[in-house]
Amino acid sequence: MKRKICVVVTARPSYSRIKTALLAIKNHPNLQLQLVLAASALLDRYGNATKFIEEDGFEITAKVFNVLEGENLTAAAKTTGIGILELSSVFDNIKPDIVVTIADRFETIATAIAASYMNIPLAHIQGGEVTGNIDEKVRHSITKLADYHFVASEGAYERVIRLGENPEMVFNTGCPSIDLAHHVKLQGELDFDPITKYGGVGGNPDIRNGYWVVMQHPVTTEVGSSRKHIEETLYAMMELNQPVFWFWPNVDAGADGTSTGIRSFREKNNLENFHFFKNMKPNDFLKLLNNCKGLVGNSSVGIRECAYLGVPVINIGSRQNKRERGNNVWDVTYDRNQIRNAAVQIDESARPESSNVYGGGEAGKIIAQQLSELPLIFHKTIAY
Template structure:
């Protein structure tokens, strides 16, 4: 029996939860061999080094690729991607995988796609066909056109990938592995750890046990990076004035993250908010437990659109980062306006009439992905069809 070597490249902290159960299923499958490559901001401590969590979960890392250039602006993003192409090309040459997996739409994921496609290595794209806006929109669809096999997360995405000219027999609606984790949490949602004791962080010792809490995760928007500091200040002021115990998570490495993180640091220094505690990262399951027991998630993270729709967690989605993305009844959209953010948070906390929706899968995505990879015919050439 021929074993397929499947090389999965994780380039950022959030991508791990988007692929974790698939990694487990690939690792266990008798027809597959997992080659795990960790790259980009997933290796950097200031963005919540994912390596410790990944290794703790029992995965062996085949290669580490340091490729992030300082700057957190569009030029450094372009250079980071270019460096990623060079480094990943060498990694794939050494590992000789039968297929490479690139995940979703982060700007540097196109480096994975180019390095694989140019070496005639079959490329598998996870979560193609979705709509988001900013540079992620372009990268996601560019990955789709470079990819040979598509493992999409929703029926809407499935239809869109085929409309883009991909052959139907190469497109599979497996759902998103992050929903697999959400299903685990739905079955056992008890918050069985103290976030402050387990993860440390900085800021106030918030009274979250008695009063309840909200969670904030706000990233910069790459096409609006110049306003990142002003945008996060609007959210900071709204959350501070509400005086609800808050767990706030650090932004990712996109252009504008220096503005977002600088705004957070300055606000913390100048105002010393007694209701906000800041974290860099959490293990995926712990983070979902924190969310499902919260009163509301605020910001612009895709977790509010995906996992929170399945877990029926109220979400206030701010700005354009998730523009036109398919969403559930748990989401309220607002602009970067302090008053509107405050009103939306209070309305969402008061309105408990939210139902769980399975837009992005049924909790079996990881197994479906591994089974598909084990049985699909791997090709590295294609002709567009319409």
């Protein structure tokens, strides 16, 4: 009988990050994939991932609606509570052999608690990283609940071991998101028109001389400043006066501050060089990145995939503070001048070298193989 591997995806970006692992699990002769979609991954206003996932040929085993609306931290806590209630029912129904949770978004701990409290072996992807924000509490807390760890870099590997995990259960597989980047790098050119293919709203800039991509999320510990922070980036890019493809932020306490800031800025300014997207197929998004002048914002894509692709990144603020990085990153604060100056510098510099710091393009397959072979355990003790 095949092992049932239940992967819980709670946000669109997590899906892209994990896609090659999903594919490898689905295609593995000894594994059966149970894909559960939850939280903002299901919501239109944060870029519902359902369609992309189905187009990629995956079947969705269960959908869990658990986002409690309300722009505040209490709602984030309650969303997590509801997530546990709902996910434990799902696990009861589909009886997975292993549950997989991804990274460090606040609601992923619901997956970890439901699985570990129900004595289901738990695998965690992308533990051990350092970012210096609330995500870090969540991430390391999940590490201490998880039985298997698939980490993305050497530094992460060492940290998970230092956190007291059994070294036999920790694997530096690289990040599955790099697998996609690897594929995209081989493909090269931007072979589609983003606006024609994805709609979105805003101007229709001429991108023949290049374009920028912006993706900036609110930072949980800086909720009150979300709007001010996004405005600095908006001003910087408006003043730069070059084509911009802008992506809406994830749901998070503070997302409404960011979204409202963008919406209000659009009403008041003439942004003909800006076009806004909610979502893009992961592969297309990476192609868009691979061919852009640079990525602006605080997405981890800038630190990971862009390192592998050798795409310049203007990394704003504290969100990626402590992540290992390649040579492709320009770090700046929430300041329109710093942002614009970095863009000007990048425009004048050569493209950075590619880096393998987050993996070499085979993470999905390695993870699937491990999931098929690892002993089924849900009982552990600290290793010191």
